[in-house]
Amino acid sequence: MTVIALPRRGRAGAPRPGAGLTLAVLGTVLIAAMALAMTVGAAGIPLSRLPAALGLFGEPTGAEATRDQLVLWSIRMPRILTAAIVGSLLAAAGALMQGLFRNPLADPALVGVSSGGAFGAAASIVFLEHVLGPHLRGIQEYLLAFAAFAGSLVTTIVLYRIASRSGRTSIALFLLAGLAIAAIANAGLGVLVFVADDRQLRDITFWMLGSLSGANWAKTASTGTVLLVALLVLLRISGRLDLLVLGETEAFHSGVDVERLKRISIILVSAMAGVAVAVTGVVGFVGIVVPHLLRLVIGPSHRLLLPASACLGAVMLVVADTVARTIVAPAEMPIGILTAAIGAPFFLAILLRQRKVVGP
Numbered sequence: 484m485t486v487i488a489l490p491r492r493g494r495a496g497a498p499r500p501g502a503g504l505t506l507a508v509l510g511t512v513l514i515a516a517m518a519l520a521m522t523v524g525a526a527g528i529p530l531s532r533l534p535a536a537l538g539l540f541g542e543p544t545g546a547e548a549t550r551d552q553l554v555l556w557s558i559r560m561p562r563i564l565t566a567a568i569v570g571s572l573l574a575a576a577g578a579l580m581q582g583l584f585r586n587p588l589a590d591p592a593l594v595g596v597s598s599g600g601a602f603g604a605a606a607s608i609v610f611l612e613h614v615l616g617p618h619l620r621g622i623q624e625y626l627l628a629f630a631a632f633a634g635s636l637v638t639t640i641v642l643y644r645i646a647s648r649s650g651r652t653s654i655a656l657f658l659l660a661g662l663a664i665a666a667i668a669n670a671g672l673g674v675l676v677f678v679a680d681d682r683q684l685r686d687i688t689f690w691m692l693g694s695l696s697g698a699n700w701a702k703t704a705s706t707g708t709v710l711l712v713a714l715l716v717l718l719r720i721s722g723r724l725d726l727l728v729l730g731e732t733e734a735f736h737s738g739v740d741v742e743r744l745k746r747i748s749i750i751l752v753s754a755m756a757g758v759a760v761a762v763t764g765v766v767g768f769v770g771i772v773v774p775h776l777l778r779l780v781i782g783p784s785h786r787l788l789l790p791a792s793a794c795l796g797a798v799m800l801v802v803a804d805t806v807a808r809t810i811v812a813p814a815e816m817p818i819g820i821l822t823a824a825i826g827a828p829f830f831l832a833i834l835l836r837q838r839k840v841v842g843p
Contacts, residue, residue, distance in 0.1 A: 502781035502791075509794040513567065516798050520563045520805040525812055526554045565698035566804040567797035568706045569759045570769060574796020575710075575717060576755040577770020578777075578789050582724040583748045584646065586657055587775055587833065591756035592767030594661025596638045598668035600760035601690045603634025605675045608686045628705070632757030638664055639753050643745070690764040693819030695804050702762050709758045713751055714793060720747060721785035728783065766819050768826020769796050775833060 521536075522528045528536055528551045536551035573591065580589040580596075591597045607630035642664055646657035676687055689697070723744050726734040731741050759766070773796045774788060781787050800818070803825075807818045 502787045513798050516801045561700045561703045562698040564703045566800045570796035570800025571793035572755040572759045573769040574773035574792040578774035578792040590771035595665030596756050597765045598665045599638030600631040600635035600757045601765050602668040602671045603630040605687045628761035631761035635757035636753035692817035693764040693766040717789045724785040772829045
């Protein structure tokens, strides 16, 4: 049973009227959300001083202007950009995963892909330092990102093998397998928490709740590079994803190398989810909320759905991070709590909508 909104035969890839305008509006909203996020925080920057802090009118003068620029470029800007990039990665990974599985309930966090990445990251925190010793701490951050990618990749491959058979994907099997895989990954995380020392325990808690407090320019650059490469590949395969939604047999007869497309999609989903988990920890429901909303507005064409999802995902995480670091200031709320509070009711609404369509 396939419940995703399928494009009609012969119209695969045809966006709805106004889809381009929606993309332009999303870009404008993203710029406005980032500008607002720059002004809000423990050290507020009034909107009237923001252009000077950004360096638009030359070098700042005065202690106040110097402080604004220091706060903005040293702390706030890398965090905002990293939030936007991670939101884009998660939302685009969700849209790609839904196209690959032909299932609107697919989400890297919901079906255990993010949990697999978090398990890989936590395992690297606990074991790699003992195995490799303190001399390799300089590359520990890269090893952690690779471990998160490897955990996400293995989880995605196992999930795909279990849920797919003869070119069809069972929704019930897909969700149950995802829940089981997430439970196994969480059980592994529990074991790692049990054997970790105090410092390692703090790091693992970071991955389990999600936070952007560790963002810096190096992480912005690395995640931005992954996003740029992923978007270029996604735009290149978007037409083939539209044909894949029609069915593997129809896609094959239309000239699509289905197996190659599936391998590329699995690697992309794993890389995007793994890198996002490596930077922020587990941030759930972005990948399911964003593509589902946009599919209702601009239709199922991946040519617009993928970049629009990246844009709206960026907006969602920038706004969520702004709320997370201001609502209980000077403390900070884990961002995973906020996205779950928004995404879980939305997920229930999708299930109830599907219940009306297909019956109990």
